[in-house]
Amino acid sequence: MGAQLRLLRRRIKSVKSTAKITRAQELIASSRIVKAQQRMHAAVPYEREITHAVSAVLSNTSSVDHPLTVAKEQPTTAGVLIVTSDRGFCGGFNANVLREAEALKAHLSERGLEVKPYVVGRKGITWHRFRSREMSGEWDGFSDNPSYGHAKEIADALISSFKEADGIDEIHVVYTEFVSMLTQEVVVKRILPLEVEETEATPETVMPYYEFEPTAGDVLDSLLPRYIESRIFNALLQSAASEHAARRRAMKSATDNANELISVFTRQMNQARQAEITQEISEIVGGANALADAAAGKE
Amino acid sequence: MAKLRVGVVSPEREIWSGEADMVIAKTVDGEIGIMPGHAPVLGVLVEGGVLRVKRDSESDLVAAVHGGFLSVADNDVSVLAEAAELGSEVDVAAAKDALQRAQASIEADQEDADARLEAKRAAARLRAAGEEV
Numbered sequence: 001m002g003a004q005l006r007l008l009r010r011r012i013k014s015v016k017s018t019a020k021i022t023r024a025q026e027l028i029a030s031s032r033i034v035k036a037q038q039r040m041h042a043a044v045p046y047e048r049e050i051t052h053a054v055s056a057v058l059s060n061t062s063s064v065d066h067p068l069t070v071a072k073e074q075p076t077t078a079g080v081l082i083v084t085s086d087r088g089f090c091g092g093f094n095a096n097v098l099r100e101a102e103a104l105k106a107h108l109s110e111r112g113l114e115v116k117p118y119v120v121g122r123k124g125i126t127w128h129r130f131r132s133r134e135m136s137g138e139w140d141g142f143s144d145n146p147s148y149g150h151a152k153e154i155a156d157a158l159i160s161s162f163k164e165a166d167g168i169d170e171i172h173v174v175y176t177e178f179v180s181m182l183t184q185e186v187v188v189k190r191i192l193p194l195e196v197e198e199t200e201a202t203p204e205t206v207m208p209y210y211e212f213e214p215t216a217g218d219v220l221d222s223l224l225p226r227y228i229e230s231r232i233f234n235a236l237l238q239s240a241a242s243e244h245a246a247r248r249r250a251m252k253s254a255t256d257n258a259n260e261l262i263s264v265f266t267r268q269m270n271q272a273r274q275a276e277i278t279q280e281i282s283e284i285v286g287g288a289n290a291l292a293d294a295a296a297g298k299e
Numbered sequence: 300m301a302k303l304r305v306g307v308v309s310p311e312r313e314i315w316s317g318e319a320d321m322v323i324a325k326t327v328d329g330e331i332g333i334m335p336g337h338a339p340v341l342g343v344l345v346e347g348g349v350l351r352v353k354r355d356s357e358s359d360l361v362a363a364v365h366g367g368f369l370s371v372a373d374n375d376v377s378v379l380a381e382a383a384e385l386g387s388e389v390d391v392a393a394a395k396d397a398l399q400r401a402q403a404s405i406e407a408d409q410e411d412a413d414a415r416l417e418a419k420r421a422a423a424r425l426r427a428a429g430e431e432v
Contacts, residue, residue: 042312049308049377053341053370148310148381210372213326213342222343223368226381233310 002276008269012262019258025089026251029244032144033181036241040178043237047230054227057220060210066217067163068224071193075169078113079136079158080104081191081232083175083239084124086143090243091250093176093184094123100186101174108172116168118158120236136161136168144240151233158232159225162192175235176242182249184242191231194224301335305352307362307378314383315360321353322376324369331369339372347419349426350378361386363427365420382420386427394428397421 058069082101084094105115118137119125125138137157142150161167171192177185212219306316322333325348331340344367352360367380398421404414 039311043310045306045313046308046310046379049306049370049379050368053368053377053379056339056341056370056372151310210339210341213328213331213340213369218327219341219343219368226367226379230310 004272012265022251022254029248033244040237069194072169077168078108078170079116079168081118081173084121085243086122090247093246096186146236155229175239178238178241305376309380309383319352323351342369347423361427363423389424389428394421394424
């Protein structure tokens with residue numbers, strides 16, 4: 001067998017095995033998107049209720065003077081929570097988040113704020129380590145399947161730093177929002193100081209006058225951290241679903257490319273084989289002719 | 300008589316929702332019973348409490364509720380728990396085991412706040428499952 005033919009056969013074999021892997025990854029990701037979406041939907045009632053409760057308290061207490069809702073007059077540092085994935089193989093997913101985080105960092109620096117990154121996901125952590133940037137917090141190992149405990153852990157770290165006098169004065173979060181199977185968008189949101197997303201107060205939605213057990217201040221004290229936890233949990237869930245969707249898309253195009261490559265190589269291989277056969281035939285014919293000529297010359 | 304619309308939700312899922320005649324929960328101030336027509340209330344629930352939902356046709360719904368809030372407005376009752384479990388879903392053996400372990404570590408170290416919390420939670424789960432603690 002000719003050298004070229006052997007080479008092509010080897011390449012086809014290797015591309016085929018790559019295609020098998022990417023195809024498997026694609027299928028795994030598609031099945032996980034569904035699960036991630038279900039978890040996202042399951043978290044909706046709690047989020048709706050807690051947002052409702054927070055706006056109820058805030059609308060009932062005329063002067064809200066809680067450390068978590070008041071913006072510091074001279075903010076000096078800002079914490080940025082960056083949500084990335086643990087594993088690669090998901091196209092531009094992490095690059096997009098990190099690019100947006102860099103833009104936010106530039107924007108905050110312009111305002112004269114020092115930026116402290118808090119990073120979720122192994123990819124984001126290695127990205128920061130590689131550039132020897134200091135991280136104020138890092139968490140990994142759960143990006144594709146976050147639990148509420150993880151969100152709590154992150155929220156605790158952020159809130160305690162926010163409460164310290166020389167800690168962070170603002171908290172922003174950068175994550176990928178799951179819009180649909182095909183679209184995921186990187187979004188930047190400010191979590192602290194708190195901005196409760198309130199809906200317009202139409203006559204039907206005017207908040208009733210609540211009684212508080214024990215007091216409005218105490219309720220707010222324990223309600224606000226939960227609200228922040230739920231915001232972060234939502235960001236983690238959205239990011240997990242987006243990660244799977246991004247991975248599925250990246251793996252699908254990888255599989256498609258591999259299949260295309262295989263068909264190109266197969267064509268080249270057939271051509272090479274045909275050329276080889278033609279050459280062999282012409283050699284045989286040439287040889288036979290030469291023998292016949294020699295025999296004729298002898299007589 | 301008007302009914303209460305009750306929803307018990309945790310961050311990870313909706314535990315239960317439906318209609319009821321009365322809801323009894325434990326806030327940091329003490330037990331509170333909610334019946335239809337109750338004034339709007341927003342209360343902080345205790346760690347390791349038991350929530351009881353009374354329904355006329357069926358037997359009571361009991362759940363272990365760990366931390367969170369109770370919000371009542373216009374006959375809508377929502378219980379926002381950090382973690383919650385229906386009494387019927389509790390794994391009694393596992394909860395007993397957890398309670399014993401927590402009690403053992405409290406005996407070893409009186410200041411162990413985590414173990415105290417764990418013991419409270421386990422006890423609440425057992426009570427929700429109808430076990431005597």
